[in-house]
Amino acid sequence: MxxxxxxxxxxxxxxxxxxxxxxxxxxxxxxxxxxxxxxxxxYQSLSISGLKQMNDLCERLATTPPHLRRIRHLFLSDWTAADVRKHTSAPSDMERYDAERSFAARILALAAPTLEALTLVVSCPFTAPPLIGELFATPFPRLADLAVHGFYPFPHTPGALPALRSLRLSGHRNPHGLFQLGSLAAAAPRLTHLRLSDIAAAAPFARELHAAALPHDPSSAAATATGGGVGLAPALPPSLKHVAIDVRRLQQGVHFRGTLTRGLANAHDKMLALLREVELRRGDTALDAFAVAESDGWEMYGELRREWLVGLGIAVEQESL
The missing domain is CATH 1.20.1280 (Monooxygenase)
Structure with a gap:
């Protein structure tokens, strides 16, 4: 040595x-x-979960020169694994949630210039949309792999993710509008892989994806139903080559409160039919791969942290998470 x-x-x-x-x-x-x-x-590779770890990291980074805080790989969760398993949130805890959002946003801002791989899990329903919105509004010049869980708005800032190749989004059951107005392509012009998880009863989204992926007559009913006027028709990003859709099966009394209505079941069936048609006719699309998988759902904190570790070349058992 x-x-x-x-x-x-x-x-x-x-x-x-x-x-x-x-x-x-x-x-x-x-x-x-x-x-x-x-x-x-x-700080090259960090896994940070919960208020205490975020607070401690912010304090350390505040006194660290920029050349010594080059964060390249980051797993960031507003809640700990134990908090996620409890899955309880109340308006009375808003002060804590605001602190979690503030620390997470600060970490993302400090890491943005050097980040290459990011997994962000936002379990608090009160702070997920604004925090993920801040993420998508922040320029990440080197970020190539991004996974986000939480009720997310869509990427919208032109050129914010110029190096992004792989994007996984989870936490929005019906992401209708994702392929409208070209905002995804503008935000991530080099995106090649897209995976959408936890999709359920999302007939409007499925119609949009169907219209974006498959050729349609502009005057057809399908184009009209998705807003297919001039300049408004949904379209996949030109760079996109691989799409995976993870569908959550409907289970009465488990994932949806109250009675599973016939309308909800019909919407789910319609969604599946449209997605399966795109899968069957993949050769008519500009995609190299399109896959639809059904499951009873994932515990996303563990799933995404495991994927993040595997991306670093680390073999990990589920129990260790």
Whole structure:
């Protein structure tokens, strides 16, 4: 170890510090020399969950020079795994929710210039739309992989995600409007992979996707139903080549309160029929792949954190999350 030059030590530490931050923290405790060499990689890869961890990170980043807070890979959740399992929220806790949103937004702003892979889980229903809206309004020049869970607005800021190749969105059962007005293509002009999870009874969205993916006569009923006037017809981003739709099965009394109405079931069936037609006629689209998968749903915190770790090359068992 003593015979290796500093530059080689730094390169070794850079490759080693691509987990959830554990390796970088351990290296910083070895010696003063190792801490100094590993310092540029201390925040390279981070997994942060809950108010306390977000607060602690914000305090550390506030006193860290920009060249030493290069965050490249980030898993960020407003709630801890235990909070997510409880899944309780009340207006009386708004002060806490505001603090969570403020810290999360601050972390995203500080990380934005260097982030390459981001998973954001916003479990609080009161803060998800504004926080995710701030995310999509912030320029991320290097971000290539993005996964978001929470009730999300759509990406809308032109050029905010110029390097984005892969996008996964979860938490919006009927993302009708995602392919309207070209906002997705404007925000992420290099997007090639799109995965939408937790979709259910979303007939309007399915009609929109059907019209965007498959060729239609502008005067047809399908085009008219999706607002197919000149300049208003839905369209897939030109760069998009792979689309995956994760459909949540309807289960009476589990995912929808009250009686599962016939109208809801009909909407779900219509959605599936339209999505399956796009899947069957994929050859008529500009896509290389289109897949529809049904399930009873996922525990998204664990699912997305596992995917984030796998993206770093880390094998992880479900129980360890």
């Amino acid at each position: 003593d015979s290796l030059p500093l530059e080689l030590h730094a390169q070794i530490f850079e490759f080693a510090c691509t987990d959830d931050g554990t390796t970088a923290r351990a290296l910083s405790l070895v010696s003063h020399y190792i801490r100094e060499v590993a310092a540029p990689f201390l």
